[in-house]
Amino acid sequence: MSRIGIIGTGHIAAPIARLMASKGHDIHVTERNTQVSSALQAELGVSVGPPQEVIDASDIVFLCLRPHIAEDVLTPLRFRADQRVVSVMAAVSRSQLVALCAPASDFVQTIPLGFLQTGGCPLAAYGNDRLLAELFEPENPVVKVADETALNAHFAICAMVPGVLDLMATGSKWLSEQTGDMDGAEFYTTQLMSGFLATMQKGHSGQLAAERDALATEGTLSLQMTDTLQSEGAHDALRSALTAIGKRLET
Numbered sequence: 109m110s111r112i113g114i115i116g117t118g119h120i121a122a123p124i125a126r127l128m129a130s131k132g133h134d135i136h137v138t139e140r141n142t143q144v145s146s147a148l149q150a151e152l153g154v155s156v157g158p159p160q161e162v163i164d165a166s167d168i169v170f171l172c173l174r175p176h177i178a179e180d181v182l183t184p185l186r187f188r189a190d191q192r193v194v195s196v197m198a199a200v201s202r203s204q205l206v207a208l209c210a211p212a213s214d215f216v217q218t219i220p221l222g223f224l225q226t227g228g229c230p231l232a233a234y235g236n237d238r239l240l241a242e243l244f245e246p247e248n249p250v251v252k253v254a255d256e257t258a259l260n261a262h263f264a265i266c267a268m269v270p271g272v273l274d275l276m277a278t279g280s281k282w283l284s285e286q287t288g289d290m291d292g293a294e295f296y297t298t299q300l301m302s303g304f305l306a307t308m309q310k311g312h313s314g315q316l317a318a319e320r321d322a323l324a325t326e327g328t329l330s331l332q333m334t335d336t337l338q339s340e341g342a343h344d345a346l347r348s349a350l351t352a353i354g355k356r357l358e359t
């Protein structure tokens with residue numbers, strides 16, 4: 109059991125706190141946002157306090173602040189040399205963390221999504237990946253990355269999740285316009301994609317293309333779909349969005 113502190117108790121902090129509490133850790137969170145921290149206190153019995161108290165009471169500190177306020181919030185706080193720090197903040201670099209959290213020097217930067225609470229969320233890890241594995245595996249697999257550039261590229265890929273959801277929402281809406289059944293359309297669309305993805309083996313490069321090619325054979329509706337998306341620029345749009353997001357994360 110570890111003493112875990114969370115600085116910045118918002119959208120991503122809440123599922124982290126719930127998962128960590130379910131594993132028996134002792135959780136301390138900052139008061140803001142009050143709605144989330146008081147809900148976690150009522151639900152999990154976490155301690156709620158000001159940032160310095162949370163840090164003082166913790167062996168492992170999660171930094172879950174919005175990037176633009178990180179410097180202002182963290183600068184006046186005092187960390188300890190023995191503390192391990194997990195940052196989930198996009199666009200806050202390793203060198204910024206080193207400066208802001210000194211004398212702490214054991215860092216890991218990662219990208220959780222809220223569904224880590226129920227498992228299956230891959231966690232890209234730059235830094236102390238063993239700490240993340242200790243905390244989140246086996247439910248959530250840790251994927252070690254070589255450097256900060258690679259971490260930022262994984263952040264960009266995470267932005268594909270809402271991108272793909274948006275495309276699926278368009279498909280589901282189109283289906284409901286044909287059937288008049290919005291709930292049925294959304295159920296069918298989401299179940300189709302999640303059911304298909306669940307059958308795929310993980311960790312084999314080339315599998316996505318192989319599954320696509322197995323479906324999109326000569327004369328099929330599937331090939332008409334993949335060809336149209338290629339020729340009308342969907343893939344170019346995706347690449348340009350990923351590149352632009354990657355540039356935005358460069359520090």
Ligand SMILES: NC(=O)c1ccc[n+]([C@@H]2O[C@H](COP(=O)([O-])OP(=O)(O)OC[C@H]3O[C@@H](n4cnc5c(N)ncnc54)[C@H](OP(=O)(O)O)[C@@H]3O)[C@@H](O)[C@H]2O)c1
Nearest residue numbers: 116117118119120138140141172173174175196197198220
């Ligand atoms: N959301 C995600 O799915 C996700 C996924 C991966 C990474 N991240 C990263 O996680 C970080 C947080 O994102 P989020 O979506 O969880 O944002 P969020 O919901 O806005 O959470 C940030 C929290 O920080 C609190 N805060 C503001 N000023 C503070 C202060 N001085 N002291 C203590 N707490 C303070 C905010 O409280 P108030 O509301 O009262 O201002 C808010 O509860 C970002 O860096 C983001 O890149 C998020």
